[in-house]
Amino acid sequence: xxxxxxxxxxxxxxxxxxxxxxxxxxxxxxxxxxxxxxxxxxxxxxxxxxxxxxxxxxxxxxxxxxxxxxxxxxxxxxxxxxxxxxxxxxxxxxxxxxxxxxxxxxxxxxxxxxxxxxxxxxxxxxxxxxxxxxxxxxxxxxxxxxxxxxxxxxxxxxxxxxxxxxxxxxxxxxxxxxxxxxxxxxxxxxxxxxxxxxxxxxxxxxxxxxxxxxxxxxxxxxxxxxxxxxxxxxxxxxxxxxxxxxxxxxxxxxxxxxxxxxxxxxxxxxxxxxxxxxxxxxxxxxxxxxxxxxxxxxxxxxxxxxxxxxxxxxxxxxxxxxxxxxxxxxxxxxxxxxxxxxxxxxxxxxxxxxxxxxxxxxxxxxxxxxxxxxxxxxxxxxxxxxxxxxxxxxxxxxxxxxxxxxxxxxxxxxxxxxxxxxxxxx
Numbered sequence: 001x002x003x004x005x006x007x008x009x010x011x012x013x014x015x016x017x018x019x020x021x022x023x024x025x026x027x028x029x030x031x032x033x034x035x036x037x038x039x040x041x042x043x044x045x046x047x048x049x050x051x052x053x054x055x056x057x058x059x060x061x062x063x064x065x066x067x068x069x070x071x072x073x074x075x076x077x078x079x080x081x082x083x084x085x086x087x088x089x090x091x092x093x094x095x096x097x098x099x100x101x102x103x104x105x106x107x108x109x110x111x112x113x114x115x116x117x118x119x120x121x122x123x124x125x126x127x128x129x130x131x132x133x134x135x136x137x138x139x140x141x142x143x144x145x146x147x148x149x150x151x152x153x154x155x156x157x158x159x160x161x162x163x164x165x166x167x168x169x170x171x172x173x174x175x176x177x178x179x180x181x182x183x184x185x186x187x188x189x190x191x192x193x194x195x196x197x198x199x200x201x202x203x204x205x206x207x208x209x210x211x212x213x214x215x216x217x218x219x220x221x222x223x224x225x226x227x228x229x230x231x232x233x234x235x236x237x238x239x240x241x242x243x244x245x246x247x248x249x250x251x252x253x254x255x256x257x258x259x260x261x262x263x264x265x266x267x268x269x270x271x272x273x274x275x276x277x278x279x280x281x282x283x284x285x286x287x288x289x290x291x292x293x294x295x296x297x298x299x300x301x302x303x304x305x306x307x308x309x310x311x312x313x314x315x316x317x318x319x320x321x322x323x324x325x326x327x328x329x330x331x332x333x334x335x336x337x338x339x340x341x342x343x344x345x346x347x348x349x350x351x352x353x354x355x356x357x358x359x360x361x362x363x364x365x366x367x368x369x370x371x372x373x374x375x376x377x378x379x380x381x382x383x384x385x386x387x388x389x390x391x392x393x394x395x396x397x398x399x400x401x402x403x404x405x406x407x408x409x410x411x412x413x414x415x416x417x418x419x420x421x422x423x424x425x426x
Contacts, residue, residue: 001026001218002261004423005246008226009319011235011273012244013299013306014266015331015409020057020222022407022417022424023264028217029065029209030058033252034242035224036073036107036137038130049412050089054079056222059086059093065212066093067205070103071242071252073137074149076194100198101205102150106191108162110169110182111136117177127238127276130299138241140165149202152195159188206254213259221249221260227319235360238277246323262423265325265403267316269333269393272306274299278360281309281345295335296412312345312365313400318356320403327423329407330394334416339372342393346400370396377410383418 004023008014024030037053052059054074056066068074079100083093111133118136119126129135140146145165151158162184170181212219223244228234230244242248246263250256270291273279283291291297291308298305319325336342345365347353357363373387380386386394386408398405406421419425 002423003213003219003221003255003259004262004264005221005223005249005260005323006264006266007223007244007246007319007323007325009265009267009316009323009325009328010226010271010312011228011277012224012226013272013274013297014226014268015329016223016266017052017057018331018409018412018414018417019264019266019329019407020220021060021414022419023220024058024061024064026218027058027061027064027220029067029212030056030061030220030222031067031069031205031209031249031253032056032072032222032224033069033249034071034244035240036132036134037075037078038132038134038225038240052082055082055086055098058220058222059098060091065096065208066098067209067253068098068100068104069205069253070101071248072101072104073107073134073141073242074100074104075107075132076149076152076191076198080194080197095200095203098201099203099205099208100149100201102148102153102202104149105137105141105146106149106152107133107137108147108191109133109187110166110173111140113173113179113182114169114177117173117179121177129275135241149195149198152191153199153202155188155192155195158191158195162188162191209253209255213255219255219259221246221253221255223249227322228315233322235277238275246325262327263323263325264327264329264423265316265320265323266329266331267311267397267401268331269311269336269397270295271309271312271315272297273309274304274306278363279307279309280315280348280360280363280365281312281343283308283310291335295332310343310345310365310367311397313397314345314347314351314353314356316401317353320401325403327406327421328398328401328403329409330397330405331409333390333394333408334377334410336372336390336393337376338374342370342372343367344370344393344396344400368396378416380410381418383408383420386418
């Protein structure tokens, strides 16, 4: 099996968790390489729903090593809670199942406070963050004042690091925003305890992954969010605080670019977006509410309703280029059943198909209207079993984005999947 990066090609929530879950039985390791618990991956196995925020989606596969890489910002309390929740479900994780990078930065309570307070202060100009402290944590990482997992394992070093930064953080919380300051001793005590529980899992994950490579094992790199939330390539400033594109898999895990064999892009059969920001193909409020209900379009992390829109081929085509996508997985095709006609944005008015606007604020979709279908799709297991109009829709998207669609999801459960191509049918 090749080494594979899985990335979202829209604004996140494309169904990456399901695709990783399908590929991970053939992998020796699954790596989260960026982001934090501001994203959730939902898995449905035999009708049972599991939402993961930090644990890689391969965690349900026995014998697959799960790795949280150095590019992730880690809320230790939440990670330990996920481990405990899995134990309640009968899945006991050991250091042979899960390793956490000692170089991953740690989300601290003052990060969470500042995230929430800053967003509230922005009012109508707010970014739309999840209030999980992700942005302030990455901010401290770049400013070289962050706390890493290795610090949690050494009480004296942790105490010194927290003491160094907390006075300034509390001043900002109290004097700029009128918030409650963070108690130093309480934080130190809590995070020393977190460090003790995480210590068995904390490793040099770069060395672990290179050992997997040396013995000929396969690695799957699992991204969070989507291409257009990337801090460099997304719809700035309404983006996340990390690089979400395939290239970040190398920096966020310590594996070189020559190790990447395939990039699988995930696209929803329509488009959704959580929070603020431009959205050229957004539906009207009534239709968006209908799709929210039909597609269960509510954030796995926050519960916020996702804004819904028609498929934007220009957006996905650009994501294919940025990420070097070699194969595409199309998800939630079943949600479109019952539509009489389905608009698809083939491009933007006055914009060359090979170009992408610097800003989407003035982008006007150029729609093609394709016939819809009424039949449910959950029983389909081959493309030939799809209604003819549905198959035409899939083929037209494939033509517009310029990469083969080799997996089609027709329902939430693992079994509700059509697989073609050698990567998905092994």
